[in-house]
Amino acid sequence: MKDELNIYLDETDTPFSRYYSLDDVHLSSDLEDFILSKQHSGRRKEVEIFFLGQNNFDEKTLQAATHNTFSNILKEEKYTYARNVKKAIVLFVLGIIVGMVFLKFSTTHAYIAGVLSIVCWVFIWAGTEVYFFDNQQIKQKIRKCRNILNANVRKK
Template sequence: MKDELSINIYLDETDTPFSRYYSPDDVHLSSDLEDFLLSKLHSGKRKDIEISFFGQNDFDEKSLKTATFNTFSNLLEEEEYTYARNVKKTIVLFVIGIIVGVIYLKLSSNHAYIGGVLSIVCWVFIWSGTEVYFFENQQIKQTIRKCKNILNANVRKK
């Protein structure tokens, strides 16, 4: 059984789904509409999504599709960059933590006070790397999945 989701967006005559700060050649969805679409995808694991725009306005389907694609492809690119940067940051934090831990082991027998401080510093670096990798990156991966699903969505004007 396929997971399907239908997102209906109702626009009044005065509403505009487009962001005001982009040129007509490079249309994007408004930030409110972007947040609304992301909020409708709770887990990010949906497969078939249909986004329908309703209302008494003169927006054409092509510009709505283009704006949706532009908005979420840019967001996807930003999130993938952040994810890659966080992985590198995690590796650096782990390596620094291990190096400080090795220094701690060498100094712990001769200099107990410095060894104690280095022990704390070691665990701070290791925990920081763990936090970035397991907590921050989980949210980023979920946003990446949501963006990919929206990019594959069927956008219609009804």
């Protein structure tokens, strides 16, 4: 499946971020958000990005800016994903530890055991939410960035 993205730039538009050097060009944040939003799903597919319009930007600079921008996003999202996995494991383990303490106090101290039961489930569900729900969005963004990094970026 091929996905084409046409980006029209007139002579007053600048696709580049203002705060990067000429050696390390990046796309503007608006253009970055636009390109990500046009990737409807994270499924693997061939993407072609065309820059159209009356501008004098060269194709190599546009390709470099696209690659630099989305490789940085990919790196950040991979780091966040790994951090969330560690966070989910820690929360789950804490939930199990609190659950074991709950079992110890359940026969002698009913009030403390009741509070520990709630705390146990909070830790377990927090870890589950991070792992299954938060990371799902991050994985989708990682797939989108990989598709864009493999895209053919051209100027028409």
